[in-house]
Each structure stands twice: as structure tokens, then as C-alpha cells.
Amino acid sequence: MAMTMTQKILAAHSGRESVSAGELILADLDLVLGNDITSPVAIKEFRRLGRDSVFDRDRVTMVMDHFVPNKDIKAAEQCKMCRDFCTEQNVTHFYDVGEMGIEHALIPEKGLVTAGNAVIGADSHTCTYGALGAFSTGVGSTDMACGMATGKAWFKVPSAVKFDLTGKLRRYVSGKDVILHIIGKIGVDGALYRSMEFTGSGLASLSMADRFCMANMAIEAGAKNGIFEVDETALGYMRGHGCAEPTVYKANDDAEYDEVINIDLSVIEPTVAFPHLPENARTFAGIGEVRIDQVVIGSCTNGRLEDLIAAAEIMKGRKAAKNVRVIVIPATQKVYLDAMEMGLLRTFIEFGAVVSTPTCGPCLGGYMGILAAGERAVATTNRNFVGRMGHPESEVYLASPATAAASAVTGRLTSPWEVAEL
Known part of the structure; x- marks a missing residue:
């Protein structure tokens, strides 16, 4: 039976030759993930199950990243619960202050996911690991608890939307612009409970940072997961980060898709999502003056070294606009160290x-x-x-690191193409 990439992974993990969209399956898991916000609830539910130990101490991981270093007593108590549980269970991959990073940047960096894996995480942006050709999706804390106890999870097999990428990105255009363009095109429910599968000759134009960013935001289109066809770029990343041997699944030529959307990367422009939805995507043609108060460069979407390099290129030799607060957050300790050694922190x-x-x-x-x-x-x-990001009467504009840096220079929403010409 013809299957998509996601369907092949789910079939393999449920011990079946094939699965089809809409079927309910029980799948084996390669990794179960939680953070300091979601794990405490999962730990309480795990206790209620009466289990003495997690299914595999090497395949459960918790990353303290949301309110770490702890911002208040409640945050400290939540982290302590996670810390005590992982010590009790002898969990191999527990990441705390000094070792932690933003989870969806840290997990690939540590080599904990490889192509063909099935991963759940009690965080909606767990779909990030689809950049490596894995099926990964966000779940609730109760599902995380059951996953920690049994190593299994129930899924309804998703149908899929295929994105056929062609062309090559222009300078100062990145994966963030591509995914904002796509979400602007299909809407925040355009891929509801479907798999967003990325393929085509245009993949060669996308770095791993681009792919992680795009897979990360699949959930913003309502998708169950995002997944990229595995190529030599992805395989090279996995080899370089000590990932387990990959199992590469390629969709059948006659796989059934709900729709096929063609994206020419060469025509994508710097793109911004206006408040208050990621689908409110606009390019800079016709945008009036939008004054800003703050710029944040970081997150599980865009806090990797490549993102910081892009921002630093715009910032170098310039000064932030008066009355604009600029906050840069490297996604992991390694990214922080690499940025320091490259002189990026001095630039910032x-x-x-x-x-x-x-x-x-x-x-x-x-x-x-x-x-x-x-x-x-x-x-x-x-x-x-x-x-x-705060008061309900505040506004957040989503953008790439290059666009964010350019806006920090001028104090208004600005295309990096404009600043590059100054």
C-alpha cells in the first residue's frame, strides 16, 4: 500500500505493514520528552498509574528551559519535582541549569533523535524533529505520563499535505520567511491534524536551521507534524551530532495527499506575521511605519548559531535605535559558547x-x-x-533574525534588504 513518510514511520512503529489515514494505532516510542512546565503534571499522573519505573531511562528526557533559571518559588518547585523524579528514576538525559538549553534546539544537538524515530513531547513544538525525518508531535502531559510508563502512545494516522519546494532562497531570506509565507497561504488551520511533508529540489537551498524552524512551526498551521525528506544535508547533521543510525523513509511515488502545494523559494521575500495570528503574514510592500519597543532574537524557532550569525551581520558596526530594547537568547549552552568564540556576543x-x-x-x-x-x-x-508576551494590549510581530535585527537598527518594522542598502 502506498504511504507518506509519516505513515511509513507509524506503520513500522505499530508492527504493521501499512496504515492509512484515519486509523487508530498504538505505536512504540523512541523518545518521550517533557519540560519544567509540563513534566510535573506528567509525574503526578505517572504516580497515579502505580508504576515503579519508566519504560526506559535512556528514552525519557526532561529539559528545564521555560522558567530556568527559576523566576519565582513556583518555578523552583516545579524544577525540583522534575529533578527529584529524574534522580529517582536514574534518567540518563536530564538537562538542568548549566547543561540545559531550549529543548527543541538541545535535543537534536545532543543527538537524541534520528531519522525514522517516533517521538512525543509534552510541548506543542515537539514537531521540530521532523527536520531530521522523524515523526514527532506534541501531546498532553497525561499522554507523556503514559508514554513514560509504557513506551507507547495512541495515534490517529494523519493524512498529509505535500509541499514541493523548488528554487533557491535569496540573501537575508530564511526558513522563517518560508514558513510564515506558507502559514499565510493556508491559514492557522490549513493543515489541521495533517502531516506537512516537505520535499523537492528546493531542499538543497535549506540549511538544517531553516528546516528546524519550518518543522517547528508546522503546529502553527494546525498540523499533527511536519517532516522533511531526508537528504545528505540531514544525514550529515545526524552524523555530526552522534545520532543513532537513521532509518530513512521516503514517500511512495503514488502516496495519497490531500493536496500538493508548490512553493518557489526564489520568490519568497522577507515576511512578517502581524498580530494576532501567525497567518497574518505580509511582505514589506505597502507596509506603513510600525514603530517598535522591543526585539527578541532566540527561541526554539530561531535561537541557533546560524540565526545569531544572521542577526550579527545586520547589527555589526551599528547601534540599536533609541528606546528599543534588544534581547538575544542563544538556544543552548553550546550555541552561547560558539557565539562567544566567534565574537558575536561582543557584536550584540x-x-x-x-x-x-x-x-x-x-x-x-x-x-x-x-x-x-x-x-x-x-x-x-x-x-x-x-x-x-505580556499585556493583552501589547503586540507581537513574528519575523526572521535578519528582519528582527534590521528592525532593531531603525526602531520600526524593517526589511533586512532595506538596512543592507544603508
């Missing part, structure tokens, strides 16, 4: 930015950059819902 600080330890902080309105009423932020994060 001389520009007038602050550089934070890795944290999700401002992305979800937690800390490290909360907005007041009436303030506007350009952020390389993934959501711009009402009140997402």
Missing part, C-alpha cells in the same frame, strides 16, 4: 543588546522581556496570540 553588546542564558522566557510571556500595554515587539518566536 556593542550594538546595545543584552544576551541571556538559554531560556524560553519571553516567548510565552514568562520573564526576560515582558511587554506592557501598548508596546510592540518584533520576535523570532513562533506565536503572536493576544497577550502571548
